[in-house]
Amino acid sequence: MITIIDRKNCRENAELLDRIYCFRHRLFVETMRWEACRKPDGRERDQFDGPDCIHVAGIDDGEVVSYSRLLPTTRPHLQTHVYPQLMQGATAPSGPRLFEWTRCGAAPWRRASATAKDPVAGRQFVAVAELTGLMGLDGYLIQAHPIMITHLSTLGWDIEPLALPMMYDGHPLVPFLARWTPATADTTRAVFGLGGTPYDVPRGLGWGIEDERRPGLSLS
Amino acid sequence: MAVIGQVTLDLVQAVKAARSIAEITALLTRAGGIFGYERFAIAGVPQSAAENLPDRLLLMHWPEDWAARYVERGYVQHDPVMAHVRRTTTPFLWSEVRVDRDAALARRIMGEAPAFGLGDGFCVPIHDIDGTESAASFGAPRIDLSDEARAGLHLLAIYAHLASRSLGPAVPTRPTRQGGPARCTRREIECIKWAAAGKTGWETSEILSLSQRTVEDYLRNAARKLGAVNRVQLVAQAMREGLID
Numbered sequence: 001m002i003t004i005i006d007r008k009n010c011r012e013n014a015e016l017l018d019r020i021y022c023f024r025h026r027l028f029v030e031t032m033r034w035e036a037c038r039k040p041d042g043r044e045r046d047q048f049d050g051p052d053c054i055h056v057a058g059i060d061d062g063e064v065v066s067y068s069r070l071l072p073t074t075r076p077h078l079q080t081h082v083y084p085q086l087m088q089g090a091t092a093p094s095g096p097r098l099f100e101w102t103r104c105g106a107a108p109w110r111r112a113s114a115t116a117k118d119p120v121a122g123r124q125f126v127a128v129a130e131l132t133g134l135m136g137l138d139g140y141l142i143q144a145h146p147i148m149i150t151h152l153s154t155l156g157w158d159i160e161p162l163a164l165p166m167m168y169d170g171h172p173l174v175p176f177l178a179r180w181t182p183a184t185a186d187t188t189r190a191v192f193g194l195g196g197t198p199y200d201v202p203r204g205l206g207w208g209i210e211d212e213r214r215p216g217l218s219l220s
Numbered sequence: 221m222a223v224i225g226q227v228t229l230d231l232v233q234a235v236k237a238a239r240s241i242a243e244i245t246a247l248l249t250r251a252g253g254i255f256g257y258e259r260f261a262i263a264g265v266p267q268s269a270a271e272n273l274p275d276r277l278l279l280m281h282w283p284e285d286w287a288a289r290y291v292e293r294g295y296v297q298h299d300p301v302m303a304h305v306r307r308t309t310t311p312f313l314w315s316e317v318r319v320d321r322d323a324a325l326a327r328r329i330m331g332e333a334p335a336f337g338l339g340d341g342f343c344v345p346i347h348d349i350d351g352t353e354s355a356a357s358f359g360a361p362r363i364d365l366s367d368e369a370r371a372g373l374h375l376l377a378i379y380a381h382l383a384s385r386s387l388g389p390a391v392p393t394r395p396t397r398q399g400g401p402a403r404c405t406r407r408e409i410e411c412i413k414w415a416a417a418g419k420t421g422w423e424t425s426e427i428l429s430l431s432q433r434t435v436e437d438y439l440r441n442a443a444r445k446l447g448a449v450n451r452v453q454l455v456a457q458a459m460r461e462g463l464i465d
Contacts (some may be wrong), residue, residue, distance in 0.1 A: 056460055088225060098246055116351075116352060116353075117349065145309070145374065146374060146378060147309050147346075147347055149375075149378050149379075149384065150346055150347075150348055150349075150350065150378055150380075150381070151349040153382050154348055154349050154350070155349065160231060160233075161231075161232055163225060163229075164224070164225050164228060164371040164372055164374075165371045165374055165375060166369065167372060172310070174375070191349065191350070
C-alpha cells in the first residue's frame with residue numbers, strides 16, 4: 001500500500017520518515033552508488049527534505065519497498081540548486097502546478113525476477129500518476145537517465161526534453177518535463193497489469209480521495 | 221554546442237508531431253545533413269531465434285539492396301551491433317563493437333556493409349520498461365560526431381523510436397482480404413521472389429529476360445497492392461501473406 005507524507009502529517013510520521021531515509025540510503029547509496037549522497041548515519045537525506053516536500057512511500061509488511069519525492073518548483077529544488085548546469089544555459093520551467101519528481105525507486109531486493117515487470121515499481125508509478133491528477137498538477141520536472149524518457153512515455157506520460165543529455169558524476173542525465181494526461185494512470189496500470197488503486201483507502205491517501213477538499217496535499 | 225542543442229530540440233518536437241512514418245523518415249533524412257549520416261533504421265532486437273528483421277522493424281531507410289540482403293540472409297540474428305544493443309544502454313559507433321575472431325558471420329556482416337555505403341554507424345540502444353530492446357542505427361560511409369552531436373542524435377533517436385512505435389510497425393499485420401494472395405500476378409510474385417533473394421531490379425530483369433523497367437513496374441504494382449512503401453516491406457508483406465516462402 002502507498003502512504004503519503006506531507007506538511008500535514010509529517011510530525012506524526014517521524015518514525016516512518018526515518019525508515020524512508022534508511023530505504024533511500026540502501027537503494028540510492030548502497031545499491032546505485034550515488035556516493036555524493038552518502039552520510040555517516042546511513043540516512044539519505046538532504047536540504048530539500050522539509051515540510052514542503054511530498055513523500056510517496058510504498059509499504060509492504062511495515063517495510064518501505066518503493067518511494068518517490070515530489071518537490072514544489074516554487075521553492076528551491078534540485079533543478080535550481082543542484083543541477084542548474086544540466087539546462088546548458090536555458091531556463092527550466094517552474095510554477096505552482098509543476099513539481100519536481102526525484103528519488104524515484106523500488107527495492108530491487110524485493111524483485112522476484114530481473115526481467116519481468118516489477119509490480120512494486122508498478123504500484124509506485126500508479127500512485128504518482130493518481131496523485132498528480134488528484135492534486136491537479138500539470139506534471140513534473142525530472143532529471144534522469146535518458147532511458148527514462150522511453151519508460152515514462154510507455155507509462156503514458158508526455159515527455160518533453162529540456163536540454164541534451166550530458167554526463168554528470170559519471171552517469172548520463174537529461175532534464176525533461178513529464179506532462180500528466182488523463183490517460184496516464186490507466187496506461188501505467190495496463191503496462192504493469194495492475195488493477196485498482198495502490199492507495200490504502202482507510203489510511204494513506206484515503207482521506208484525500210473521498211472528499212473533494214484534498215486535505216493534506218497542500219500546493220503551497 | 222547551443223546550436224546543436226536547439227536544432228535537436230526543434231527536431232524532437234517535429235518528430236513528436238509527425239503523423240506518418242513517411243514524415244518521420246523525411247525529418248530524419250533532413251537531420252542527417254546536420255549529424256552527418258545518410259541512412260537509418262529502427263528495429264527491435266529479435267526475441268527468438270526464429271525472428272527476422274521485418275518482425276520487429278519500425279522504420280527502414282537503408283539502401284534497398286543492403287536491406288534485402290540483410291533480410292534474405294537473416295543477418296539480424298548474427299549482427300554484432302544488434303547483439304551489443306542487448307548489453308548496453310549507452311550509444312556507440314558500430315566500429316567500437318568488438319567482434320569475436322571466430323564469429324564468422326558477424327565479421328562478414330561488418331565486412332559487407334561498407335560496400336553498401338554503410339562504412340560506419342551510430343547506434344542508440346533503447347531498452348524499454350518491459351525488457352524489450354530496440355536499436356536506432358544511423359549509417360554513412362564514415363561517421364564523425366562531436367560529443368554534442370552524439371548527445372543530440374541520442375535524444376533524436378529516442379523520439380524517432382517512440383514516434384515510429386506509436387504509428388504502428390513498418391510491416392502492419394493486415395487482415396486477410398477476400399482473394400488476398402491472388403491479387404498479385406504470377407509475374408509480380410516472381411519479381412518479389414528475386415527481390416527477396418537479394419537481386420536488384422536489373423539483376424532480376426536479366427534473370428527473367430525482361431526490361432529493368434518492366435521489373436520495376438511489377439514490383440511497384442505489387443507494393444501498391446500490398447500496401448508496402450519500399451522493397452523490404454514488400455518482401456516482408458509478401459512473406460506474411462504467403463505469396464512467397
